[in-house]
Amino acid sequence: MRDSSRRDLFPGALELMVLRSLELESLHGYALAMRIQQRSRDLLQVEEGSLYPALQRLLKGGLLEARWEISATNRRVRTYSLTRKGRKHLAHETARFDQMIEGIRSVLSPLPDPDPQS
């Protein structure tokens, strides 16, 4: 029930996207959600309700840090940024993710015809 909204994503994919989105700049929650949606060209619908548990998991793991700031629109917002550990984790996990995707793709690719003559 708790994670049913993320059933469409690979486990860990949301966290990975969050880390990638924060690679260049710190963002607050709403901006982060917008960034992911835009960069996936609207292919992936991030359910916002599961964004915050994911952020807390990353915070707990020490991959992110958060601080309260005054935003451009003059609001008090909490912005998230990558820690050193987070960058390492991102690099490592991205490599692993690429490998996995490649593996899945080669399994899914059409099989060569075993006997073209018949």
Next chain:
Amino acid sequence: MLWLRRLLFRDRLHAELEEEIQQHLSERTEALIDSGLTPEDAARKARRAIGNITLATEHSVEVWRWHWLDSLWADFRLAAYQLIKSPGYSLTAILTLAIGIGANAAIFTLVDDAMLRSLPVQRPAELVKIGYKSQATPRTQGFMSLRVMAYLQQHTSSVSDISGWSESMLFVPDDRGTLRSIPGNLVTGNALSTLGLKPYLGRLLTTADNVPGGPEGGWPVVLDYGFWLANYHGDPDVVGKHIRISGQSAIIVGVLPASFGGIFVGDAEKVYMPMYFFSKLASKPSEDPYTNLDNFWVLTIGRLRPGVSLAALNTELAAASPAVLHTLVPPAMLMRPDLRGASLASESASRGFSAIARDYSQTLLLLQGIVSLVLLLCCVNLAGLQLARVQARQHEFAIRAALGAGRFRILQQCLVESLLLATIGSIIAAALAWISTSAIAAFLTPAGSGEATLLRPDARVLLFTTALAVIAALLFGLVPAFLAGRTAPAALLKAKATNQRVNKLRQRLFLPAQFALALVLVFAAGLFTRTLVRLRGNNSGFNPTHVTEVCAQFQSLKKTPTEVAALYRAMTEDLRTRPGIQSASYTWVTPLTGYAPKVVAHTTAHPQEDHSITFNEVGDGYFSTIGTHVLQGREFTQEDRDRTNCVLNQATVRILFPNGAAIGDTLKATYSGDEDNPWVATCRVVGLVEDARYASLREPAPPTVYFPAGAEALARGGYSNNFVFFLRSQTGAEASTAYRATLALFAPDTGYSVFLPLSEQVDQSLGSERLIATLSSAFAGVALLLSAIGLFGVLALRVQQRTPEFGIRIAVGASREHLVGLVLREAMIMVGVGAVIGIVFAMFGSHFVQHFLYEAPPIDFSVVGAATIVLLVVALIAAMLPAIRAAWLEPTRALRNE
């Protein structure tokens, strides 16, 4: 205060997350308004995108949770609050559990002590007794001769630390200076140290202590904790003090720890002395084991060497058997029935040697079964109660479910509540078990032995109760909790609809189950009580009330049998003159100890017709003292001193003299039970007495011939060199005062063993039956009470729910009798279903308890009928109150509520 910080941190986290998400929401709303939506639509769409805010926050906080401890803590507080809020329910539940768990804990304490617990010594699993096994003795007999033990010590490679143990009565002065007998363990020097015991005070016995004549400086004695406490009141300076034991001066060298009750589990006070002390006690050479090395009398205990199994030891012993037995045991002894075809064998001794284990294992298992049923019934009862509560709290659950509480969360909440109840219940249960165990054990242990007081629940028992509490909580908490989680919140919130499923479950499952269990318990109680009543109703042929027995201990007097026989007569004469003593005599075999020696006898008229007949040897005036009626002729007088006269009971007359008068006739009796001392007696029948049941109340009185107790019996030595005095007086105190005075006059160097009311010995012989009947009746009562409360609860609720319906019925003219009938019918259907199921189970189950019963038919229909009637009457009483309430409803008030 880590939990406090975590709680505070959680609150802050909560607040911040809520602010953050709120922020998120407003940004998105603004973005949507900018894209052209109306503020209302924008707000709605934004909210939909983010989902349930509370849930999102909750899940985010959950990430930080240290497992589910926080939610458990919250549930615990809520549960405690709920229980305090409804004290009636809580109290009922806790008491129910306390009874159910407490009964189990108390019985388990006995089972554990008798059958499971190891001796509190080092590595008890390694302890074995080594002895012999034969056709006649399928269990290993642990007693060997000193010669065989010495051989085993030197030649057995699988076992180390072989030690010898034996028991003997010793005399110590009591508080008035009269000697009393206590059990002594006479052991080889290594016996205590190889158990790995650490002395509580002083030291243990050593090999240097066990030398002929005792070590220089006097016989050393080690006290057990109970003896030290009772006689020295815990004096820490007891080591080095002198004590007179059986006329010898001994010096106390140590005290054993309280945890160690000896390998012969049972006696509350005992002492340990070197085995060579036997030589001091023996009144003649044949009684000195060190002179008579061939007698099998020393219990041989050893320790398996590391890595050696009991099977390996048995293989080694079996291989050594023929050589050992034929070189070390006299050929004549090997012809003894129990030794014929014997071979060496061993058995685990890890639990020591307990009389309770030997005699009452089956009784205890039966009782454990009964109390398990009681606990099951308690759980069913509580499950019913919980269901009612779940029903009452449906709206609460529905709201919580609607707010996003998962099913597991509600389940957890219900279980935490059950567990809390069970925990409190089991704490009270442990206290109940603590109090009641010794009372229960008193049924099973010899009167006056004090063994019962040694039994206490220990850590294992507490673990057992805890496990039971958890099981009980799961049993009675899980079903209602599941149902609570399964109710569809929407349906429940919409109307004040009651959960029909819950109601039906209570009526169709829980109440019938309760009554079925209750019927089984009532039935069992009926069977056992009937057995006890039948046994008690048996005419025992004697009247034990106001008779005190005291065993003389004259073996240490070093007098001839004729002198000892004269002493018995003189003491009896003297006792009869003491204040308060109505009559006095003595006997060899005391009633109901299960012991019944036999002679083979025939009459002079029919020398070919031999009959096996029980015999006893009794003093003059014995029959009038014990209350056995003399029907013809006379009983023995002071003049009867040998086996030339005898008295018969009716059963003997029936088989030996079927055609007529026995008085004046003669019979010839041959005793060959003791190969060393066979005898033949030709006696004239001088009296006929009524049948008396000596061996047990279960068996009909056996044919018995009585001989005068005299020098002949005493001369045989061994088993029969002491008689037991019987004193008839109004009070036991009069008897003991009289006996002490007489003893001081005639045999000041000997002691008495405990003064025991004969009625206690009779009770003792029925220990099992009394215990089973008493406890099963008590539990049946509890079962009935619980079932009645359960029925009352359900009916009261039903009547409340049907108030409008009843109102209408009254309004349209239904009679009050009709309404009472309506409620009662409903009750009787539930009880009836339960009763039928219960009868089936009872019939099936009675087969298993058959051998606990006495003269009972395979299926005792009268008891089944009685149990059913009792059940129905109790149910009727419980149902009456709600029924009357239904019938006397004020129709207008009932309808106004609608």
